[in-house]
Amino acid sequence: MARTQIIAEVGANHGDDVNLAVKMIEAAAQAGADWVKFQSWQAKNLKPGDPNFERHAKAELSDEAHHRLIRACEANHVKFLTTCFDIGRVEFLAGLGLNTIKIASPDLGSHAMIRKLRERFEHLIISTGMSYDQEIQQTAELLGQTSYTFLYCISLYPTPLEQVNLARMDWLRQFTPSVGFSDHTLGTAAGKLSIARGATYLEKHFTLSRELPGKDQAISAEPDEIRELAQYARQVEQMMGEPCPGLSAKEIELRGIYIGKWGDNR
Structure with a gap:
């Protein structure tokens, strides 16, 4: 089983700073994240009268900010990812040389x-x-042979643990073998279970600290939690192994000691 990739979702937690x-990228990379994700939009394309216009305008990443964050990710050996919220942003994002894009x-x-x-x-x-369900099915039909992950x-925000229902991942696998988990719970328990269940x-x-201002800070993981999840993902990869590995040399040696020790019981 391939190791679960950890995406540290900065989103708008940078607060237009x-x-x-960049500090969040550095901290996420040091914690073992594989990707650091942001959000891309242009507030001018919101529906007229949207009550959150000012908040979106403040958190909007400029073109230059995108380039700087990509450079910071490269310098810290972590992958840059962003969510495209705005159809008008597609061509700009495509021009950044990204292979993968997130859809909210x-x-x-x-x-x-x-x-x-x-x-x-x-x-x-x-x-x-x-x-x-029907909407998911329709999107899967649209995507066809496209490479995608659900x-x-x-x-x-936050998601109560009793409502997590990670068995739903199995239902999604009928559409694509690549299924992951966008985790809005507090703590690491649900994330660890998703890793054990084979999340891509x-x-x-x-966030660097849940004490920072912003609407998503309180439900965000701090560096120690990302580190815990990244380490767990590596442990699970080691423990899962291969379906038919064969006996190890030590087990073969022990067969000669223990099998038949009590006579012919077969």
């Missing part, structure tokens, strides 16, 4: 944007929170 975003739960049914993204990126990662997701990716909101 690119220097802070509210856009699972945004087929016009998904069509554009699948033409411009090699792999799509799509969250499934708030989606009906992330099982409950869009509750584990995405978790990330």
